[in-house]
Amino acid sequence: MRRLLGLLLFLWGCLLAVNTTFPLVAEVGGDPVTAVAATGRDCSAPFGAPPWAGIHRHCDATWTHGSQRQQGRLVGAGVEQSLTAPTGADAYVIPGMKGYAFLAPTGAEQVAGIAGPIVALLGLSLLFARRRRHRRRAHGGSHHSHGDSDSDPADYDSDDSGDSGGDSDGGGGGGGGGDGGGGDGGGGD
Template sequence: MRRLLGLLLIAYGFLLAVNTTFPLLADLGGEKVTAGITGDEWSCQQDLLAPPYAGIYGNCELSWVIGPLRDSGRVVGPGVAAAVEASKTAVPAAAITGMEGYAFLPPTGLERIAGFAAPLVIVFGLVLLFAPRKRRRRGRGHSHGDHDHDDDDYDSDDNDSGDSGDSGGDGGGDGGGGGD
C-alpha cells in the first residue's frame, strides 16, 4: 500500500510540475517572449479536466522571437486559447532555455506556491516508494511465559572470562507443567 501511495504521489507531482513548476521556472529565469499567430491558421487544444491541480493546461501552436531567431512551438498555460483569440496578435509568455519548442504563460497566485511544492511531492513519493520498510514481529508481547530469543540479549560464553557466573539464559520460565 505504501509503494502504491508513493507511485501516486510521484505521478501527481509530475502533473503539478508540468502545470506549475515549468511555468514558474520560465517566469523566474526564462527569456520573456511575445508569442503570436504565424499565419491565418492557428490551432489550440483546450484544457484537459481541471488544471493545474487535476488536469493539464491547453496549448496553442504559435511562434515567437528569441534573440535574432524566430522559434515556433507550443505556448502552454491557463486560458491560452482565450488569450490568443482575444488579442489575435501577441501573448506575453516565457521560454525556458533548453526546452525547445515550448513557452509558458506566467503563473498566478496559488500556482506559484504549487510550483515550489511539486518537487517536494515528487521527493516524498520517492521516499515512500524506495525507503526500506521497518519490519515488526507479530505476537512479541511479554505475557504468559513468552521468552525473548534475540541473540543480542544473551551473553556469549565465548566473550566471558568464565568468572561471571552468567549462564547465558534469560532466567525465566513458568516453572514447568502443572499436573492433573
C-alpha cells in the same frame, strides 16, 4: 498499499511539475518573449481541472527568441484569450527547451510549482524505501537487559564471577616473558 500510494504521489507530482513547475522556472530564469497566434492556429482542449488535477490547454504560436523567429506551443491558463489580444501574449521560454513557451503562472500555480517536485520526491521515497520490520524476541517479547543490572539469569556468565582460579592475578598462566630472574641462564663460568 505503501507502494501504490508512492506511485500515485509520484505521478501527481510529475503532473504538477509539468503544469506549474516548468512555467515557474520559465518565469524566474527564462527569457521573456511576446507570442502571437500562428496562422491556422490549433488549440488543444484542457484535460481535467488544471493545475491540480489536469493538463493546461496549449495553442500553436510564434515568438521571437533572440534574433530567430520560432514556432511552437504556448502553454498556460487562458492561453487562447492571451493570444487574441492585439499585442500578443507575454510569455517565457526556457533556454534549451525548444518548441515551448509558457504563460506566467498565477498565485495558486506558483504554490503548486513549488509543491510539485516535493510531492514527486515524497512519492519516490514511499515507492522505493525499504520497509522496516519489527521482530519479536525469541523469549516471548520480554525486555532484554543491556548491562544495566545482573538480575537476568540469561545474561549470567560463569567466567564473570570472581573465581579463585589461577588467572585472577592477571598474569596469565605459564611463564610469561620478561626477565624473571633465577633459573639457569646457561652462560655461567
